Amino acid sequence: MSKTNNRRSSNWYGKMDKDGFIHRSWMKSQGLPDHVFDGRPIIGICNTWSELTPCNAGLRKLAEGVKRGVWEAGGVPLEFPVMSLGETQMKPTAMLFRNLLSMDVEESIRAYGIDGVVLLGGCDKTTPGQLMGAASVDLPTIVVSSGPMLNGKYKGQDIGSGTDVWRFSEDVRAGDMSLQDFMSAETGMSRSSGVCMTMGTASTMASLVEGMGLSLPTNAAIPAVDARRMALAHMTGKRIVEMVEEGLNLSKVLTKESFHNAITLNSAVGGSTNSVIHLLALAGRAEIELTLEDFEKAADIPLLVNCMPSGKYLMEDFCYAGGVPAVLEQIKNHIKPANTVLNKDITSYFKGAETFNEDVIRPINNPLKPAAGLKVLRGNLAPNGAIIKPAAATPELLKHEGLAYVFEDIEDLKANIDRPDLPVTKDSILVLKGCGPKGYPGMPEVGNMPIPKVLIEQGVRDMIRISDARMSGTAFGTIVLHVSPEANVGGPISIVETGDRIRLDALNGVLELLVTDSEIDKRLMARKEPQVNYTRGYAKLYIDHVMQADKGADLDFLVGKDTRLPTRESH
Secondary structure (H helix, E strand, O other): OOOOOOOOOHHHHOOOOHHHHHHHHHHHOOOOOHHHHOOOOEEEEEEOOOOOOHHHOOHHHHHHHHHHHHHHOOOEEEEEEOOOOOOOOOOOOHHHHHHHHHHHHHHHHHHOOOOEEEEEEOOOOHHHHHHHHHHOOOOOEEEEEOOEOOOEEEOOEEEOOOHHHHHHHHHHHHOOOOHHHHHHHHHHHOOOOOEOOOOOHHHHHHHHHHHOOOEOOOOOOOOOOOHHHHHHHHHHHHHHHHHHHHOOOHHHOOOHHHHHHHHHHHHHHOOOOHHHHHHHHHHHHHOOOOOHHHHHOOOOOOEOEOEOOOOOEOHHHHHHHOHHHHHHHHOHHHOOOOEOOOOOEHHHHOOOOOOOOOOOEOOOOOOOEOOOOOEEEEEOOEEEEEEEOHHHOOHHHOEEEEEEEEEOOHHHHHHHOOOOOOOOOOOOEEEEOOOOOOOOOOOOOOOOOOOOHHHHOOOOOOOOEEEOOOOOOOOOOOEEEEEEOOHHHOOHHHHOOOOOEEEEEHHHOEEEEOOOHHHHHHHHHHOOOOOOOOOOHHHHHHHHHEOOHHHOOOEHHHOOOOOOOOOOOOO
């Protein structure tokens, strides 16, 4: 391999002066020999491993696979940690910290003498957070996901993380499942390291990363404990060195066309609603114009992947059926030409791909559902937009009028949802406020509100629910999310009252509060500013600067990029 002193890392390790001495000498304390600083590519391995993030628990091992590949290709691998976001463990919500992770990633990449970076992530907010940070620096970048865990098992049947949690929980509340059985399912659901084995947000984002050409093919679906994932990590390490040699920066892969392909693929796999907010934020960092209207363009793409929560299978089955390449092959006529980390068009990812189980990955002429794209809703209740996932909804409820029952905040919901005298019917529309980016803060996954106990005991399992919150990618139901502007900044959702009539027409993109304009204006004038519960630290910074859901809920001062090389030395 030809060596050059023109690499980014040469500004750290190529200097023949005091500063170069300091940079090299302290690195040599780890046992690195002189010749690794001869101009070969320095590869940063950005690792979100943590025992507090079970989804990412396998990344320490995968990092070793990446290192093998980097050494083989003639590079120098240097692993560094960044903040890890344990979706199932962090309070008040991991989403509060996605932007903080992005800052950690961005500043670490910028400050250190690396020529390219491998992002090791997996859990829901990790993948977008890492990519957002990397996009703001724009080095050669490639992703290795942690992979999904093995299929859950309970009483001889497959069960899915998240999806069956919500189902079992409602069964317990309805009296159809004992608490003992509920607790016994707990161990069988999570049987290995890795992310949710349903098509939740983590597996959705891994699929979209692959469909955008930001990882090697097959990255999304190989189970976390499958030996093929370690082999993929090895090949990724090899490829990042080649990308540095080719000058293949992230901006040469992350294009408007790749976002189009991600949105299209999201519909075909029945992906998470959270992909909207993450792709919007990533586009903002990449300085690519992306709006909610772009998501509408894939509304007619059929649902092909029969995985929970929109279907019945799990990610392990999806992998064995052919994974993302097989889906891309089915929707190839809807995929736009786009470069990838292989420096080849995205067609190279699925050319000749086969489907090995057509019940798991349906052919495009026999889909699970004919139109699976997310729908954007607008109207006086959501002037800046809201979203719904029709593929996970009850078809009969997608066009509906009903009376609102309002919960002013999450505490109100938890205190009253099980009241035996709650004045609701199956036709009621539940409204939850105060759960947007600023309001919670962090926009948690509470949009899939529980069905009131008085209704669930009657056999009701779905009803329309509206909020400024998000929901888990593993969740299901007729649920309107991401209402923008949120309640805490004075959006119209803030003045909805119990008894107001609301109209939802999801297929035509309508969400209306059937109250006169004058009454809405009167209520907004009388609205009181909500109390702010966070007055210090990162949470205050977040509340002061977070944008609304329709802008990706990024911090306003992080939008865009700064690719300048640091020139000032520390000594």
